[in-house]
Amino acid sequence: MGMRVHELHAASVHAPLVVLPAAALVDLAASLSGDRRQAALGRKLWWLGVGAGALAGVAGLAASQEIRAEDARSEDMMWLHGVANFAIVLGATGIALWRSFRRPSVASSAIGLGACAVATYTAYLGGEMVYAHGVGVRTMPWIAPTGVRKSPPVLSASAPAAFLRDAVVGLRWLVRRTLRAVSGRQPVSRGAYGIEGIDRQDSAMAAQPPADTGA
Secondary structure, eight states, rough: OOOOOGGGHHHHHHHHHHHHHHHHHHHHHHHHOOOOHHHHHHHHHHHHHHHHHHHHHHHHHHHHSSSSSSHHHHHHHHHHHHHHHHHHHHHHHHHHHTTTOOOOHHHHHHHHHHHHHHHHHHHHHHHIIIIIIIISSSSOOOOOOOOOOOBBBBSTTHHHHHHHHHHHHHHHHHHHHHHHHHHHHOOOOOOGGOOHHHHTTTTTHHHHOOOOOOO
């Protein structure tokens, strides 16, 4: 069975998780040593990490519309995973732009390493969704409530259009869910944070059906 579009996210997340910490560490070494070649390498790695993160992020937006969360807690975990990664990519883009005109510093390297620590947490949430909640594992990648649209094979003729369409719908869902969370209209399930103690407290909310993800 060939890879499907919703599986592109899982296949692409490893690159930014490796490249972004490498960029921060190279920058740290360059700021301490003053080595111009290391500084140039760090700058390139930041842009490479931004590109890899953007690709993984767009793939994640598309995947959010091609898999179904079984409960409100899993859906909120998917939202938290997505919005935090979106913020990380924006932050990495800011550092890459700053590094395009300035040499690395210990402060900028520390900020980059802090962002990478957050990325480790969002990666943990991704693992929780898959291994603890089965999101995207079951062979039912429906994205419409009536189960009309499926996640097509990556090498099919319909894959590019489905990928772009679902990424746009996924971004719309992410923005709308963020606005509902910020306004308090739809509080975030405490179990979405992936902490075992909170998970147990939130078992009642987990039984609720998920809201419409925008498809």
